[in-house]
Amino acid sequence: MNQPSENPIIWDTQMRNCAGRLDRGAAFAHGREVSTDDITKLLEAVIEPGDRVCIEGNNQKQADFLSRSLLKTDPSRVRDLHLLQSVLALPEHLDIIERGQVSRIDFSFSGQQAGRLAALVEQGRITIGAIHTYLELFSRYFIDLTPKVALIAAQAADREGNLYTGPNTEDTPAIVEATAFKNGIVIAQVNEVVDKLPRVDIPADWVSYFVKAPTPHYIEPLFTRDPSHITEIQILMAMIAIKGLYAEYGITRLNHGIGFDTAAIELLLPTYAAELGLKGKICTHWALNPHPTLIPAIEAGFVQSVHSFGSEVGMERYISARPDIFFVGRDGTMRSNRAFSQAAGHYACDLFIGSTLQIDMEGNSSTATKGRIAGFGGAPNMGSDARGRRHASPAWLRAGREALRNGTMPRGRKLVAQIVETNREQMQPAFVERLDAWDLAESAGMELPPVMIYGDDITHIITEEGISNLLLCESAEEREQAIRGVAGYTAAGMARDRRMVENLRDRGIVRYPEDLGISKRHATRDLLAARNIKELVHASGGLYTPPRQFRNW
């Protein structure tokens, strides 16, 4: 009992290890500042084999210079890495795997690299720990996947190493907090080194090194949708969403997915929704990236508040000029934060609505296709019932009443809607008997088919044929028919039991445009508050500056 042991336990091995790394790194740094030419040597000095390394790859902002520098390191020294990062966005992220320096990867989203990643997995050249949602991966940074080395991106550093991340703060706070306070090394690439920062987003004390990148970090304009590509079918679906869902439940707090279907809804708020007298009654508070297509609704006074996961290229001046709407620092630029916005979307929004590629007859939806490991991003967090939520709102309570089957305890329910055209281009059906996710799981050796939104989380499905309310279905059989009943002329839709669907329609579970008092004749592009990018610029009073690829005038 309480005898001093002969070999006392050492409680600060990690701290000593970190100090050793900093000692080795000191040879290549002046204080915290590393010169551009020395960055590869610094990485070789501070990274050890087997390290968990987070290369900041956000949805938008990319630590691209540090990624390229990692590729120049000696593979005999920098090896056996375990990459943990939210997004595998850059070719370099896959190049480092191909060079054999990475043995394992945990991530959330791979987007453009999905095909290459699937090939590397099939060749056995990389093991995937798990594919996460953003919040899930950030959470694991603080439990069992804490980075040893974080390579991050910021707009600017001062001489001390304080960082200004600006509008695209995104994942940086979550990554740095986990790394810096668990004896890790934080290395930041910055676009410029200045004497005084506009504001401090990350204090110097949490930063080990910073380096000025030869070129500004890459930012992907991921949330810009050109209204000129919005179709009449998408406009019809937007009318169904606004009248059959938003107005019905009085949804004020929400998150929209990325895509033209939801962009159409945003552009119908100042026109169609306003005509229905819904201004001030729906869509007032958002967890949303600064979508350019939301500008007309903001200008029309529909929107009261928007918190963002990241920023959007070209929206900076507009955001700065609308601090009543966006979260803007005293310096005049926005601060985004992916972790907080994801939590906000999960707990404080009453509706998530997004598009998908495939929905099966249980309502499970997936964007996975064979040969592509694309991951999840944030949709599963937005698009699931928040079981830990305890505050009430009218929309949440109504959905909860509709869902109540057994027992008597009242409880609310998040509204989770999928909005999808029944056939995509080349007649690819959005409704299927079996998701491609099953094949992908088999070919990539996954434990689970990658499902974006589970069927039991979905409450509504909207197509051009109509809207189904799955909350009101009394049985699995009714749910299936409610899904087939809006599945159009896909094989799954044509296999419907017409009598059952008519019965569901009589009970208001399946509703078609005519049941909602929507005239399809009005589903024209004239309803869009802006019909092209130029009109968005005009609506913003010239404050929105679209990226070059979206300018055609």
Add this chain to the structure above:
Amino acid sequence: MEQFTLSYKTSPRLQEGHPPQLCGVVASGNLEVLVEPLDSADLCLIEVNTSAPGFRLIWEAVLSDFVERNRVAGVRISINDAGATPAVVGLRLDQALDAYRSAV
């Protein structure tokens, strides 16, 4: 290219004598629909010209639903299709018939 004509026997029309109406354009993924009066009051004739062969069963399903949904009779409908999805076909047909019925 595929071409076929479908004929639907329905209950007689109530209104008559509207001027022909053209709706939509022949562009990729789109279609053009012409609605004209027909002498037989209890008949709906639909002629389909489509650039995408092999979808006749889906056309029949879309068109019979359209005729039933709108109780279409006493009209001839001509369709020039450039690979529109069933969703676009249904929407355009509804729009064309709406325009026809409200034309004086």
